[in-house]
Amino acid sequence: DTAVSQTPKYLVTQMGNDKSIKCEQNLGHDTMYWYKQDSKKFLKIMFSYNNKELIINETVPNRFSPKSPDKAHLNLHINSLELGDSAVYFCASTQGGARNEQFFGPGTRLTVL
Amino acid sequence: GQNIDQPTEMTATEGAIVQINCTYQTSGFNGLFWYQQHAGEAPTFLSYNVLDGLEEKGRFSSFLSRSKGYSYLLLKELQMKDSASYLCAVYSGGYQKVTFGTGTKLQVIP
Numbered sequence: 313d314t315a316v317s318q319t320p321k322y323l324v325t326q327m328g329n330d331k332s333i334k335c336e337q338n339l340g341h342d343t344m345y346w347y348k349q350d351s352k353k354f355l356k357i358m359f360s361y362n363n364k365e366l367i368i369n370e371t372v373p374n375r376f377s378p379k380s381p382d383k384a385h386l387n388l389h390i391n392s393l394e395l396g397d398s399a400v401y402f403c404a405s406t407q408g409g410a411r412n413e414q415f416f417g418p419g420t421r422l423t424v425l
Numbered sequence: 426g427q428n429i430d431q432p433t434e435m436t437a438t439e440g441a442i443v444q445i446n447c448t449y450q451t452s453g454f455n456g457l458f459w460y461q462q463h464a465g466e467a468p469t470f471l472s473y474n475v476l477d478g479l480e481e482k483g484r485f486s487s488f489l490s491r492s493k494g495y496s497y498l499l500l501k502e503l504q505m506k507d508s509a510s511y512l513c514a515v516y517s518g519g520y521q522k523v524t525f526g527t528g529t530k531l532q533v534i535p
Contacts (some may be wrong), residue, residue, distance in 0.1 A: 343521055353510060355468065355525040368522050402467060410521040411456060411475075416467035 315339050316417040318403050324423045325393055332389045333420045335403030343367075343409060344386040346378060347402040349419070355402070361386055362409075390422075398424045427451040429526035431513050436532045437503055445498045445529045447513030458514040458523060459487050459498045468512055471498070500531075508533045 316337045325331055337344065345368075346358040360368035361380045375391045386403060403417040428450040437443035449457070456475040460468040474480060474489035474496060486499040498511055513526040 347525075352527065353462075353530075354527050355512060357522060357524070360521050362521060370522075410516045410523050411473075413458075413470040413473065414468075414523070416469070418467055 313338065316403060316405055316415050318401075318417040318420050320420060321418060322421050322423075324425065326425055327393055327395060329393050330389070330391045331393060331422070332387055333401055333403075333422075335386045335388070335417055337384055337403075337405040337415070337417075339405060339407070339415060340384075341405035341407040341415070342383055343406050344380065344383070345404040345406075345414065346386065346388050347404065347416075349400045349402060351399070359386075359388075360410075393422075393424045395424050398422055427515060427517065427524045429513055429515055429524060431511075431526045431529045433527070434530045434532070436534060437500075439503055439505060439533055439535050441503050442499065442501050443503060443531065445500070445511050445513075445531065447496045447498075447526060449494050449496070449513070449515050449526075451494075451515055451517040451524075453518040454491060454494075455516045455518075457487075457489055457496050458512075458516065459485075459496075460512040460514060460525075461509050462512060462528065463509045471511075503533050505533050505535070507531065 343362045359378045364380045400419045404414040406414045459471040462468040472487040479488045484501045510528040512528045
């Protein structure tokens with residue numbers, strides 16, 4: 313049973329395109345996150361949702377728009393993709409807040425050409 | 426703001442002990458996590474320290490000193506499969522946010 317799943321695993325696209333990454337967790341957790349991990353392996357938080365409500369937005373460009381249709385899903389839509397968006401994007405979930413262990417999805421490797 | 430420092434890379438021998446240090450500066454400290462990340466994979470949870478002292482979990486132990494803003498991860502009886510990046514992460518403030526350090530890439534050699 314997959315705990316946190318992401319699709320797609322790989323995404324190669326041209327500059328200027330719009331793309332979406334989907335995340336689902338079947339752990340019953342109430343908090344979900346999106347992280348960006350760049351080529352230097354620095355894992356940086358982008359967004360956090362708690363019970364479908366946005367609670368963290370780390371000064372991410374407006375081109376990035378998260379959506380949480382329910383507490384088991386957190387999707388990430390990116391408009392007008394730029395070269396600097398190339399990275400691995402990880403979704404994660406936790407129950408009861410950031411004091412608890414986070415479970416990460418397998419990651420989506422985005423390459424913008 | 427927050428500042429989390431870890432060595433970039435370390436090398437250790439199979440069967441040996443290695444200590445990976447993490448120093449942090451933050452306000453409203455709540456706790457410190459260690460995660461392991463193998464190349465091409467997702468981070469996985471190792472430990473969470475809230476109080477000062479050493480917590481042992483099998484071959485891995487984690488230490489925290491809140492007054493010094495310092496933590497370390499101790500790996501004993503190193504195995505080749507321990508080659509990975511080790512991420513120190515701080516939970517602070519009232520928000521549901523954990524800030525990660527840049528990670529320490531550990532290479533275990535025969």
